[in-house]
Amino acid sequence: MAKDILILAEHLNGKLADITFEMVGKAKELAAGFGGKAVAVLLGNGVKSLAESIGADSVLYVDDAALAQFNPEAYGRLLAALIQERNPRVVMIGNTSIGMDLAAGLSVMTDLPLIAYVNGLAADGGTLAATSQIYGGKIQAEALPDGEACIVACLAGAFPADTGKGSAPVEQIASPAPLDDLKVNFVKLIEPEGGDVDITQQPILVSIGRGIGGQENIELAQELADALGCAVSSSRPITDAGWLPKTRQVGKSGLTVTPKVYLAFGISGAPEHLEGMRGAETIVAVNTDSKAPIFDVAHYGATCDMLDLLPALTEKIKG
Amino acid sequence: MNIVVSIKQIPNLTDELEINAEGTGLDHDALQYVLNEFDEHAIEEAVLAKEATGGTVTVIGVDTTGELDGALHTALAKGADSAVKITGDFPRGTDSHTQAKLIADAIRGMSPDIVLTGVQAADDRDGQIGPMIAAHLGVPYVGVVTGVQVKEGKAVVHKEYAGGVMAEFEVALPMVVGVQAAHQPPRYAPVSKIRQIAKTAKIDEVTGGAGPRAGSTVRRMFKPESAGHAEMWEGSPEEVADKIATLLAEKGLVKRG
Ligand SMILES: Cc1cc2nc3c(=O)[nH]c(=O)nc-3n(C[C@H](O)[C@H](O)[C@H](O)COP(=O)(O)OP(=O)(O)OC[C@H]3O[C@@H](n4cnc5c(N)ncnc54)[C@H](O)[C@@H]3O)c2cc1C
Ligand SMILES: Nc1ncnc2c1ncn2[C@@H]1O[C@H](COP(=O)(O)O)[C@@H](O)[C@H]1O
Numbered sequence: 077m078a079k080d081i082l083i084l085a086e087h088l089n090g091k092l093a094d095i096t097f098e099m100v101g102k103a104k105e106l107a108a109g110f111g112g113k114a115v116a117v118l119l120g121n122g123v124k125s126l127a128e129s130i131g132a133d134s135v136l137y138v139d140d141a142a143l144a145q146f147n148p149e150a151y152g153r154l155l156a157a158l159i160q161e162r163n164p165r166v167v168m169i170g171n172t173s174i175g176m177d178l179a180a181g182l183s184v185m186t187d188l189p190l191i192a193y194v195n196g197l198a199a200d201g202g203t204l205a206a207t208s209q210i211y212g213g214k215i216q217a218e219a220l221p222d223g224e225a226c227i228v229a230c231l232a233g234a235f236p237a238d239t240g241k242g243s244a245p246v247e248q249i250a251s252p253a254p255l256d257d258l259k260v261n262f263v264k265l266i267e268p269e270g271g272d273v274d275i276t277q278q279p280i281l282v283s284i285g286r287g288i289g290g291q292e293n294i295e296l297a298q299e300l301a302d303a304l305g306c307a308v309s310s311s312r313p314i315t316d317a318g319w320l321p322k323t324r325q326v327g328k329s330g331l332t333v334t335p336k337v338y339l340a341f342g343i344s345g346a347p348e349h350l351e352g353m354r355g356a357e358t359i360v361a362v363n364t365d366s367k368a369p370i371f372d373v374a375h376y377g378a379t380c381d382m383l384d385l386l387p388a389l390t391e392k393i394k395g
Numbered sequence: 396m397n398i399v400v401s402i403k404q405i406p407n408l409t410d411e412l413e414i415n416a417e418g419t420g421l422d423h424d425a426l427q428y429v430l431n432e433f434d435e436h437a438i439e440e441a442v443l444a445k446e447a448t449g450g451t452v453t454v455i456g457v458d459t460t461g462e463l464d465g466a467l468h469t470a471l472a473k474g475a476d477s478a479v480k481i482t483g484d485f486p487r488g489t490d491s492h493t494q495a496k497l498i499a500d501a502i503r504g505m506s507p508d509i510v511l512t513g514v515q516a517a518d519d520r521d522g523q524i525g526p527m528i529a530a531h532l533g534v535p536y537v538g539v540v541t542g543v544q545v546k547e548g549k550a551v552v553h554k555e556y557a558g559g560v561m562a563e564f565e566v567a568l569p570m571v572v573g574v575q576a577a578h579q580p581p582r583y584a585p586v587s588k589i590r591q592i593a594k595t596a597k598i599d600e601v602t603g604g605a606g607p608r609a610g611s612t613v614r615r616m617f618k619p620e621s622a623g624h625a626e627m628w629e630g631s632p633e634e635v636a637d638k639i640a641t642l643l644a645e646k647g648l649v650k651r652g
Contacts, residue, residue, distance in 0.1 A: 145562065147564075148535065148537055148538075149535045152536075172557075173538075173539040173555060173556050173557065174556070176515065176523060176539060176573070177536060177537060177538045177573075178526070179526070180495075180521075180522035180524070180525070180530075181526035181529055181530040181536060182530075183492070183522060183527070183610075184492075184495070184527045184530035184531060189521070189609065189610025189611045190492075190521050190522045190609075190610070191521065191611050192520055192521060192522040205614070206611075209619075210517060210519070210520050211412055211421075211517050211518060212408045212517045213619070214408065214412050214618065215421070215616060215618060216617050216619050217613050217615075218614050218615045218616070219611040219612060219613045219614060220611060220612055220614055221610060222608075222610050222611055222612060226610070226611065229522065259534075259535045259566060259567040259570070260564055260565075260566045260567075260570075261565045261566070262562060262563075263551070263562075263564060263565050264562070264563050265561070265562055265563075266553070266560070266561040266562070266563060267560060268558065268559030268561075280643065304643070304648070304649060313432075316436075316580065318580055323559065325559070329539065329557060329559070329575070330557075330559060331559065332558070336646055337642070337646060337648060339639070344408070358642070358646070359625075360639055360642065361625060362635070365409060372619060372623070372624055372625075374625035375626065376625055376626050376628060376638070377625030377626070377627050377628065378628040378629075378630075378635040378638075380630075380631070380635050381632065384632035388632045388636035389636040392633075392639075393640060393649055395650075
């Protein structure tokens with residue numbers, strides 16, 4: 077079986093995550109090159125119908141009450157056992173909140189190399205070439221595993237999801253490792269508190285990052301948003317500092333927004349931020365660093381100081 | 396409560412990053428190093444846990460830059476009790492696999508109740524060392540965590556998923572945590588205090604041998620060849636403001652006054 081590609085199907089709250097389809101689509105293309113199959117692995121409880129909606133070459137699923145919710149310890153154990161048993165050529169895991177708990181540990185447990193932050197994969201004459209996005213999106217590194225087999229952790233949004241949708245023969249398998257003595261216990265899911273404004277519903281967002289400098293400058297952004305009749309959103313450091321409520325955060329661990337115009341002021345454009353706003357219709361970036369990765373996704377950009385620009389723009393809008 | 400925090404310096408990402416002549420790595424000579432921002436949060440969460448339950452905080456790092464002392468002194472100024480650095484003949488940008496083994500070997504004997512790491516660092520491509528340390532020690536790992544509460548023999552952690560959804564886990568100690576954010580913004584240590592600590596504090600030194608390797612080899616390192624680049628607007632802030640206002644007006648989102 078050493079030619080197959082094993083893909084961890086990711087799901088939360090009864091829904092498969094897009095990353096699952098993105099990886100499956102890519103895996104089918106790669107597996108065809110290696111002469112193997114794209115085999116999705118779904119771990120959960122009552123997940124047969126989810127398994128049936130994955131367009132891999134085949135789908136294996138483990139159904140166990142201990143898997144009713146994601147549990148890093150349970151997932152790690154089962155995947156380590158499956159990898160040892162099936163000896164896949166490549167293991168694909170999302171470089172997501174879930175996958176980030178698993179890939180690196182599995183790499184140690186199974187003694188397979190890991191290439192993480194992957195946003196490009198190609199079967200280069202029978203060898204897998206993986207491109208990682210590192211240094212906050214400023215650098216790409218293309219690497220080859222030293223041996224044949226490896227684990228890759230794939231970034232969300234790197235591959236198209238369409239080709240991974242569909243259905244495939246599904247097979248329920250017995251849990252390959254015991255799950256009755258776990259040290260990690262899931263307690264509950266905590267849904268976000270409803271915020272004062274819903275940033276996913278705004279036609280314009282004034283989005284600020286660490287370039288805002290200090291809490292005292294937040295009002296410059298709020299004044300502009302008031303003039304525009306829209307809301308202020310932000311990158312993660314701003315909500316971590318408590319300068320804005322958590323519900324204003326755009327990105328991987330925040331919300332995904334698609335406004336008509338996204339004004340990104342003082343945001344560097346780290347991959348985790350881009351994940352949440354790449355789909356905006358028009359992106360305008362203002363950043364003093366002309367090399368900031370945000371300019372690679374923005375439609376329009378300027379390198380002036382946002383602290384000068386914010387009041388100037390507010391004046392213009394007020395007329 | 397025996398709390399260990401592992402910290403790391405990474406290149407300052409607001410600097411220009413240059414690729415070496417071979418095109419396979421960064422030109423490390425040209426770089427300035429700063430503490431990984433998630434480690435600031437890991438240190439804060441460790442000190443908060445100590446304040447809540449008592450115990451000691453030990454900060455540890457593999458000194459790949461030769462400049463780790465400053466980061467260790469800062470952690471001591473913020474409330475850590477002792478500092479350890481692993482020294483050896485490591486190249487800058489040493490892979491995660493090697494470092495994880497070195498750290499796991501160094502902390503095994505400390506019998507930590509809990510090990511806190513930053514959730515990730517932006518400078519390596521072979522994954523996070525938190526889960527690797529956990530695997531070497533044979534203890535559980537939970538990452539992307541924004542709050543840790545330690546009680547007798549266990550920790551309650553909040554892990555973030557997308558869209559602000561979180562999961563609460565209760566974990567039997569010992570464990571390793573990947574800290575995304577402390578439940579309070581990291582405290583500030585006055586420079587005068589750091590200076591004073593630098594004069595008196597003792598950093599324990601452990602010599603590390605060679606570890607395993609990443610298991611992959613970089614063939615080419617390059618700056619992203621983006622599909623597009625923003626059309627850049629030159630001019631003063633007033634001129635740029637005018638361009639933005641015009642754009643918004645063209646889209647019918649504001650009236651052009
Ligand atoms: C698992 C995980 C999940 C994450 N989830 C998210 C998420 O949901 N959302 C998110 O945003 N991040 C997230 N991050 C964090 C992300 O990696 C970055 O750290 C973050 O996006 C950086 O925010 P920033 O751009 O505001 O700050 P920085 O990267 O520090 O950038 C600040 C920018 O401001 C510019 N600047 C400075 N002064 C000025 C000025 N006066 N005028 C104009 N520009 C100026 C600088 O040139 C710089 O480019 C996550 C990280 C991890 C590991
Ligand atoms: N050389 C190192 N010394 C100590 N801790 C480290 C080192 N490398 C990584 N870490 C820890 O692991 C976290 C994740 O980094 P990384 O594994 O590089 O993604 C960092 O935030 C640190 O807490």
